[in-house]
Amino acid sequence: MSTPSASARRFTATTLGTARIGPNRELKRAIEGYWAGRVSAADLEVTAADLRRRSWEELGTIGLDSVPVNTFSYYDQMLDTAVLLDALPPRVSAIEDPLDRYFAAARGTSDIVPLEMTKWFDTNYHYLVPEIAADTTFSLRPDRVLAEIAQAHAAGVNARPVIIGPITFLALAKAVDGAAAPLSRIDDLVPLYIELLDHLADAGVEWVQFDEPALVADLADGLAEMAGSVYSRLSGVSRRPAMLVATYFGDAGDAVGTLARTGVEGLAIDLVEGNVDTVAAVPGLADKLVVAGVVDGRNIWRTDLNNALATLGTLLGSVGHLAVSTSCSTLHVPYSLFPESSLDDNLRGWLAFASEKFTEVATLARALRHGRDGEAEAFDACRTALATRDTDPRLRNRVVHERLAAITDADVTRGESSARIAEQNARLGLPALPTTTIGSYPQTAGIRKARAALRSRAIDNAEYQRRMRSEIEQVVALQERIGLDVLVHGEPERNDMVQYFAEQLDGFFATTNGWVQSYGTRCVRPPILYGDVARPTPMTVDWITYAQSLTSKPVKGMLTGPVTILAWSFVRNDQPVSDSAFQIALAIRDETVDLEKAGVGIIQVDEPALRELLPLRNVDKQAYLAWAVKAFRLSTSGIADTTQIHTHLCYSEFGEVIGAIAALDADVTSIEAARSHMEVLDDLNAVGFANGVGPGVYDIHSPRVPAAEEIEKSLSAALDAVDSQRLWVNPDCGLKTRGTDEVVESLTNMVTAARSVRATLT
Ligand code: GLN
Numbered sequence: 001m002s003t004p005s006a007s008a009r010r011f012t013a014t015t016l017g018t019a020r021i022g023p024n025r026e027l028k029r030a031i032e033g034y035w036a037g038r039v040s041a042a043d044l045e046v047t048a049a050d051l052r053r054r055s056w057e058e059l060g061t062i063g064l065d066s067v068p069v070n071t072f073s074y075y076d077q078m079l080d081t082a083v084l085l086d087a088l089p090p091r092v093s094a095i096e097d098p099l100d101r102y103f104a105a106a107r108g109t110s111d112i113v114p115l116e117m118t119k120w121f122d123t124n125y126h127y128l129v130p131e132i133a134a135d136t137t138f139s140l141r142p143d144r145v146l147a148e149i150a151q152a153h154a155a156g157v158n159a160r161p162v163i164i165g166p167i168t169f170l171a172l173a174k175a176v177d178g179a180a181a182p183l184s185r186i187d188d189l190v191p192l193y194i195e196l197l198d199h200l201a202d203a204g205v206e207w208v209q210f211d212e213p214a215l216v217a218d219l220a221d222g223l224a225e226m227a228g229s230v231y232s233r234l235s236g237v238s239r240r241p242a243m244l245v246a247t248y249f250g251d252a253g254d255a256v257g258t259l260a261r262t263g264v265e266g267l268a269i270d271l272v273e274g275n276v277d278t279v280a281a282v283p284g285l286a287d288k289l290v291v292a293g294v295v296d297g298r299n300i301w302r303t304d305l306n307n308a309l310a311t312l313g314t315l316l317g318s319v320g321h322l323a324v325s326t327s328c329s330t331l332h333v334p335y336s337l338f339p340e341s342s343l344d345d346n347l348r349g350w351l352a353f354a355s356e357k358f359t360e361v362a363t364l365a366r367a368l369r370h371g372r373d374g375e376a377e378a379f380d381a382c383r384t385a386l387a388t389r390d391t392d393p394r395l396r397n398r399v400v401h402e403r404l405a406a407i408t409d410a411d412v413t414r415g416e417s418s419a420r421i422a423e424q425n426a427r428l429g430l431p432a433l434p435t436t437t438i439g440s441y442p443q444t445a446g447i448r449k450a451r452a453a454l455r456s457r458a459i460d461n462a463e464y465q466r467r468m469r470s471e472i473e474q475v476v477a478l479q480e481r482i483g484l485d486v487l488v489h490g491e492p493e494r495n496d497m498v499q500y501f502a503e504q505l506d507g508f509f510a511t512t513n514g515w516v517q518s519y520g521t522r523c524v525r526p527p528i529l530y531g532d533v534a535r536p537t538p539m540t541v542d543w544i545t546y547a548q549s550l551t552s553k554p555v556k557g558m559l560t561g562p563v564t565i566l567a568w569s570f571v572r573n574d575q576p577v578s579d580s581a582f583q584i585a586l587a588i589r590d591e592t593v594d595l596e597k598a599g600v601g602i603i604q605v606d607e608p609a610l611r612e613l614l615p616l617r618n619v620d621k622q623a624y625l626a627w628a629v630k631a632f633r634l635s636t637s638g639i640a641d642t643t644q645i646h647t648h649l650c651y652s653e654f655g656e657v658i659g660a661i662a663a664l665d666a667d668v669t670s671i672e673a674a675r676s677h678m679e680v681l682d683d684l685n686a687v688g689f690a691n692g693v694g695p696g697v698y699d700i701h702s703p704r705v706p707a708a709e710e711i712e713k714s715l716s717a718a719l720d721a722v723d724s725q726r727l728w729v730n731p732d733c734g735l736k737t738r739g740t741d742e743v744v745e746s747l748t749n750m751v752t753a754a755r756s757v758r759a760t761l762t
C-alpha cells in the first residue's frame with residue numbers, strides 16, 4: 001500500500017459502530033456464564049465470533065459498503081484501548097490469563113479494586129476510566145485488533161477497524177498517584193499509533209477509523225489544536241491505510257477546519273447535532289471524504305429521508321466525496337424493531353432501531369448516487385409514516401399545553417426556606433440528626449419470584465399486590481426494629497425507578513426487547529417518550545399510605561424527578577427537551593399533591609441524573625441547568641410549606657452543578673459523599689446552601705459494614721461544617737443491590753452512631 005488516498009476504495013454507506021451485546025443479549029449470557037464457571041473461554045469466543053459475523057453479514061446484506069470492525073468488546077471499548085496500549089493498572093498484572101486480567105480490571109476481584117466507571121459523554125453508556133500514573137509506560141499490543149480484522153477478511157468483509165483516538169483516550173483517562181494530566185502524555189502515544197498504522201497496512205486494511213468524540217466537548221483547552229498536530233503527524237506516515245477521523249455527539253466546531261488541514265483522508269461528522277452549513281463552509285474539505293452522520297445513531301426516531309437528503313445535498317459542492325452514515329455507533333439504540341410486536345402501526349412507523357437505521361443509510365446513499373426516483377417507495381413510506389405523527393392525538397394533549405402555558409413564577413416557588421423548615425420541624429417533631437434511608441431495600445428472592453410469576457401469569461395482579469404489601473410490612477417492621485426516624489416503604493413494586501413511572505404515564509411506551517448496553521453485561525430497556533405526558537391516576541399513593549398505616553413514624557413518599565425520568569428514556573425529537581421535562585414535572589407535581597392530600601408529610605423526589613444531562617459544551621450548560629432546576633421546582637412546589645421535600649443525588653463531585661443543587665431548594669438533600677463529608681458540605685456552604693443535608697455516611701456499593709465509631713467520626717466532622725439543625729444521617733444511595741444481613745448491620749451501626757453523637761449535642 002503506497003499513497004493511501006489514491007488506492008483506498010471510496011465507500012458510500014456505513015455506520016460508525018454497532019452494538020455487541022447480541023440481538024437477544026447472547027453475549028451477556030455467555031460472559032456471565034464464563035464468570036460463573038459454566039462457559040469456557042473457548043465457548044465464549046465462539047459466541048463472540050458468531051455475533052460479530054452475524055453483525056457484519058447484516059450490514060453487508062443491507063448495503064453498507066464499509067463495515068466497522070473492532071467495535072466488538074467483551075466489556076468496554078475504552079478498556080480495550082487500554083489493553084491495546086498495554087496500560088492496565090499494575091494491580092492486575094499478576095493475573096496471568098489475559099481474559100481474567102481484563103475482567104479483573106473491569107469488575108475487580110475479592111482483592112483487586114476495579115477501574116472506575118463513568119458516563120461516556122452525555123449518553124447512558126458507562127466506560128471504564130483508564131488510570132495513568134507518572135510511571136505508566138505504553139506499548140502496542142495489537143493482537144486482538146488484528147485477529148478481528150483477520151476474521152473479517154476471512155469472511156470477505158470490507159473491514160474498517162475502529163480505534164479510539166489518542167486524544168479521546170487520554171482526555172477521558174484519569175491521572176493517579178500525583179501524575180500530570182494524562183493529555184500531557186500525547187507524545188508517548190503518537191509513535192504507538194504510527195506503529196499500529198504499519199500493522200494495519202500489513203493486514204491489508206484500506207481504511208481505519210479513529211474515534212475522537214472528545215473534540216465535541218470542552219474537556220480541556222486546546223484540544224482542536226492538539227488534534228491538528230497529532231493527525232498531521234499520523235497522516236504524514238507514508239505506509240498506512242487511509243484515515244477517517246470521527247467526531248460525534250455534537251458539533252465538532254473548530255476541530256473540523258483543523259482536521260481538514262491535516263493529511264487525513266476522511267472526516268466523519270455528526271450532522272444530527274452539528275450544523276451542516278458550518279461544515280459546508282469549511283475550506284479544505286474539497287479533497288476529503290466526508291462521512292455524513294445524518295441518521296441519528298443514539299435516538300430511536302425514523303429519519304426524515306427528505307430532510308436528510310437535503311442535508312447531504314448541501315455538502316455536495318464543497319466536499320470531495322460524500323458517504324452516508326449514522327451519526328455515531330448504534331451501541332446506544334436497540335437492535336431491531338422486529339421483536340416489538342405490541343407496537344401500534346403509527347408508533348412503529350415513527351421509529352427506527354439499529355437495523356432500520358442501516359436500511360435508511362443504504363437508501364440515502366443510493367438516492368444520493370442515482371437520484372431519489374429509484375428509492376421512491378422508501379421515501380413515500382417514510383413520508384406517509386411521519387405524516388401520522390402530525391395528526392396523532394397522543395402527541396398533542398390540549399390540557400397539558402394549557403397548563404404549561406399558564407405556569408408562572410409562583411408555580412415554581414415555595415415559601416421562604418427557613419420559615420418553611422421551622423413549620424416542618426414543628427409538624428414532624430424529629431430528633432436532631434434524624435436517621436433515614438434513600439428508598440429501596442434489598443430486592444429479595446420473594447420480590448423477584450413474584451415479579452416473574454406475574455409476568456408468566458402464574459399469579460394475578462391481586463396476588464402480586466398482596467405479596468408486595470407483605471414485603472412492605474417486613475421492611476417497615478425492620479426499620480422500626482433498627483430504630484430509624486424516617487421510614488420508607490422499600491420500593492419492592494418498582495422494577496426500575498424510571499420504568500415504573502413511565503409505565504403509568506401517558507406519552508410513554510415500554511419496549512419488549514429494546515435492550516441497550518449500560519455497562520459490561522448490564523443492559524437497560526429505556527422507555528420511549530413519544531407523546532404529551534399526563535398522569536391518568538395516582539401512581540404511588542396506595543403503597544405509601546399502606547406503609548404509613550403500619551407505623552407511627554413518618555414514611556417518606558418516593559418519586560423519581562423529571563430530569564431523571566427524561567435522562568433515562570429515549571426522548572421525543574419534535575419539541576425541545578425542556579418542554580418534555582416540564583410536562584413530566586406537572587405529572588410528578590400532581591402526584592406530590594395527591595400524596596400530601598393522603599397525609600404524607602415528607603416526599604422525596606430523586607434526581608440522580610441531574611448532572612448526567614449536563615451539555616458537553618460550556619456555552620450550553622447554563623441554559624440546561626436553568627430548565628432542569630425549573631422542572632424540579634415545578635414538580636415540588638405544588639404543596640404546602642408544611643410538607644417536607646427531600647431530594648437525592650448520586651454523586652459526590654458536583655463541579656459545575658453545585659449552584660443548581662442549591663437552586664433546587666429542596667428542604668433536605670441527601671447526597672453521595674464518597675470523598676469526605678467535609679468536602680461535600682464545604683462545597684454546598686460555598687454556594688450559600690442553608691437547607692437540610694444528608695451526606696451519605698457509608699458507601700452502599702460495597703458489601704463492607706461500617707463500624708459505628710467510623711460513622712460517628714464522620715458525623716462529628718460533618719458538624720464542623722453544618723450545624724446540627726441541618727444534618728441528616730443516611731447511607732449514600734438506595735439499598736436494593738445489597739443483602740439483608742449487611743443492611744441490618746450497617747443501619748444498626750448508623751443509628752447507634754447518630755444516637756451517640758446526638759447525646760453530645762447541647
Ligand atoms: N430512591 C432510589 C433508591 O433508593 C434512588 C436510587 C438512585 O439514586 N439511583 O433506590
Ligand code: ZN
Binds near residue numbers: 438608648650733734
Ligand atoms: Zn443514589
